[in-house]
Amino acid sequence: MAALQELLEYQKLDGELRKIELELNATEEKKKLNQAKAVMRNAEMRIAAEDKRALELRAFRDSLTARVDEMSKMIAEYSDVEEIVEGGGDVAFYKKSAQQLMEKLRSLKQELNKMLAEIEQLTAEYKKLMEQGKQMNKQKKEYAEKFKEIQSQYTDRVDELNKKMEETAKNIPADILERYRQKRKEKIFPVLVPLAGDMCVCGMDLPLAQRNRLAGGNVIECENCHRFIYKK
Numbered sequence: 663m664a665a666l667q668e669l670l671e672y673q674k675l676d677g678e679l680r681k682i683e684l685e686l687n688a689t690e691e692k693k694k695l696n697q698a699k700a701v702m703r704n705a706e707m708r709i710a711a712e713d714k715r716a717l718e719l720r721a722f723r724d725s726l727t728a729r730v731d732e733m734s735k736m737i738a739e740y741s742d743v744e745e746i747v748e749g750g751g752d753v754a755f756y757k758k759s760a761q762q763l764m765e766k767l768r769s770l771k772q773e774l775n776k777m778l779a780e781i782e783q784l785t786a787e788y789k790k791l792m793e794q795g796k797q798m799n800k801q802k803k804e805y806a807e808k809f810k811e812i813q814s815q816y817t818d819r820v821d822e823l824n825k826k827m828e829e830t831a832k833n834i835p836a837d838i839l840e841r842y843r844q845k846r847k848e849k850i851f852p853v854l855v856p857l858a859g860d861m862c863v864c865g866m867d868l869p870l871a872q873r874n875r876l877a878g879g880n881v882i883e884c885e886n887c888h889r890f891i892y893k894k
């Protein structure tokens with residue numbers, strides 16, 4: 663591959679940028695910012711889940727209330743039981759039916775109470791989450807501001823590095839540059855490594871035929887770690 667020197671220069675600049683990025687990521691401000699973002703994401707997810715549950719509970723409450731109403735009406739009809747009995751009805755039968763209805767009503771009311779307890783718990787949790795979200799939002803804003811300040815100290819250097827990289831990139835064949843950038847996206851760094859004895863830095867043995875291809879500034883790709891290997 664031609665342009666080995668340019669590629670090495672490009673990587674050197676890239677490495678400096680990467681170092682700055684790592685330094686920034688390691689700052690307390692960035693960590694606090696990321697922490698706030700993560701907590702907020704989690705709170706948002708839980709709030710969405712609770713919203714869904716609240717909807718379900720509301721529908722359940724409506725259906726229970728309708729059933730309780732219906733039952734109450736049926737029981738009210740038994741208030742006429744004395745007339746029915748006087749008219750020759752079976753007392754034992756009406757008594758039993760009324761009792762069954764009362765029991766059903768009792769269990770419905772129990773369900774309703776259980777549901778109300780869940781709603782109460784949900785409301786309390788919801789409040790807690792909203793409060794937490796508010797606090798984290800404050801932390802996020804505060805540390806975003808602080809982080810921006812730290813970042814601004816590097817702006818000039820980062821701009822300079824980017825400009826130099828752009829210049830250097832002009833002398834690197836587009837396909838090679840593309841492959842380099844792809845590897846960087848895959849978090850490979852350094853992308854270009856010198857041959858280490860008969861091996862790649864990852865420990866992969868390179869047969870002689872492959873090593874011979876390194877002559878004249880050529881570069882080969884390691885089959886194992888996908889780095890570019892060159893000979894010093």
Ligand SMILES: [Zn+2]
Binds near residue numbers: 862865
């Ligand atoms: Zn390798």
